[in-house]
Amino acid sequence: MSLKDLELKSLVSKIVAVEDEITMVDAINEEYLSEFLNHIDEIAREKNLKRNELPSLPDDGVGDEKEISLNNNMPEDIKKVYRQIVIKTHPDKNLDKTEEEREVLARLFERATKAFDETDILELLKICKELGIEGFEIGHNHLDLIKERVKQLNSELELVKKSSIYTWYNLDDDQRKTFIEDLVKSNYIPKT
Numbered sequence: 001m002s003l004k005d006l007e008l009k010s011l012v013s014k015i016v017a018v019e020d021e022i023t024m025v026d027a028i029n030e031e032y033l034s035e036f037l038n039h040i041d042e043i044a045r046e047k048n049l050k051r052n053e054l055p056s057l058p059d060d061g062v063g064d065e066k067e068i069s070l071n072n073n074m075p076e077d078i079k080k081v082y083r084q085i086v087i088k089t090h091p092d093k094n095l096d097k098t099e100e101e102r103e104v105l106a107r108l109f110e111r112a113t114k115a116f117d118e119t120d121i122l123e124l125l126k127i128c129k130e131l132g133i134e135g136f137e138i139g140h141n142h143l144d145l146i147k148e149r150v151k152q153l154n155s156e157l158e159l160v161k162k163s164s165i166y167t168w169y170n171l172d173d174d175q176r177k178t179f180i181e182d183l184v185k186s187n188y189i190p191k192t
Contacts, residue, residue: 004140011146012138015122018153022160029165036165039180049188074145077136078121084133085112085124118152119145 044050074082087093089109094102108127115123121142128135138146160166168179 004143008138008140008143008146011143011150012122014150015146015153018150018157022153022157025157025160025163025166028169029160029163032165032169036168039168039176040184043177043180043184044188047184047188048191049184050191051188074116074119074121075141078116078124078142078145081124081128081133081136082112082116085109085127085131088131088133118149120149121145122149 086109089105089112091102091106091109094105097105108130112124112127114120115127121138125135125138127133164183168176171179
């Protein structure tokens with residue numbers, strides 16, 4: 001096994017590990033959300049405070065258009081596979097299918113589009129397998145893309161770990177109370 005093969009195997013393992021950790025953190029955030037919000041509400045009631053609602057900004061419509069273009073960072077073999085996935089899954093191409101089949105294909109289309117936009121070639125390979133499309137072999141020409149994906153996932157993981165719920169979850173009971181009180185102080189105002 002060459003050094004490049006070992007590097008590729010290591011990077012794929014890192015992606016899987018980070019994706020698993022993101023899934024775990026998301027599960028913690030989801031499972032403990034109601035408990036976290038109950039603690040906040042309890043402290044706010046004790047202090048006779050209400051949420052400080054910031055005025056919403058008017059929607060100017062800027063950025064609503066989604067530009068459809070192929071990711072220029074992708075090698076041709078990945079672009080080719082992505083096109084095959086789009087042909088099989090695009091909602092306009094599946095009008096003859098049952099409602100259930102269209103829903104499944106639409107979800108695959110959304111996953112593929114997101115994976116392509118995020119240069120997530122491993123997700124594209126998973127979708128190929130689900131659709132029975134012959135994919136591409138991950139090779140040395142994909143190393144830079146995989147390295148970039150590892151960086152993206154690590155950044156995403158760091159953001160998720162900075163969420164209030166995750167921070168609160170990892171504190172002991174006394175620290176949780178102080179954390180909630182500080183959060184309430186910064187986001188609540190006296191009731192009028």
